[in-house]
Amino acid sequence: MFRKNIIFEKEQCKYDDEAKVYLGNQQKTQQLLNKARKKAQRKKGNLGEAWNKLQLFIDLVKAYSKGEYRNVSTKTIITVIVALLYFVSPLDLIPDFIIGFGFIDDAAMIGYTLKKISTEIDLFSEWKKSRNF
Template sequence: MFRKNVFFEREQDKYDDEAKDYLGNQQKTQQLLNKARKKAQRKKGNLGDAWNKLQLFIDLVKAYSKGEYRNVSTKTIITVIGALLYFVSPLDLIPDFLLGIGFIDDAAVIGYALKKISTEIDAFSVWKMSGRY
């Protein structure tokens, strides 16, 4: 279990510096969200449970970038953007074109990121369900 977490942490950390470039750049962020939405929609069946988590990540970044929801730490937003960058990247650990297994790593990184930020993503989910989104 420990090795798996170190692996996912390392994979996601690769995208943290790039993720910081998205903070405060609404246009760049919107482009990322559009890419993530398109890819998620095309691959919905392959993502399983990770699809819903991915949608929550997209909604969080959208609300944050528009200034609608700021009750998260900068580290959390960087983690979520990093997970989205990993998801849209064609150069991840298992290439997406490998039918049946190409999205296993994407789903795993999304799940790992979710574990890291579970408290804050739960609070966002409650806020979203309250109808303010």
């Protein structure tokens, strides 16, 4: 378990600087969200339970970038953007073109990210429900 965390931390670090660029660029963020939505829709069956969590990540970044929801740390937003960048990248730990296995690492990264930010994502989820977002 600990070794798996180290692997995901290293992968997240690869995208950290790129994720910071998205914070101040709503157009670039929207492009990332569109890419993530399209890929998620195509691969919905392969993602299993991670699909709903991915949708929550997309909604969080969308609400944050529009200024609708700011009750989240910058570190958390960067972490979620990193997870989305990892998800849309075709070349990650297990490349997406490997049929049947290419999304295992994506789903695992989503789960790992969710664990890291569980408190803040729970608060966002409650906010989202209260606003019918």
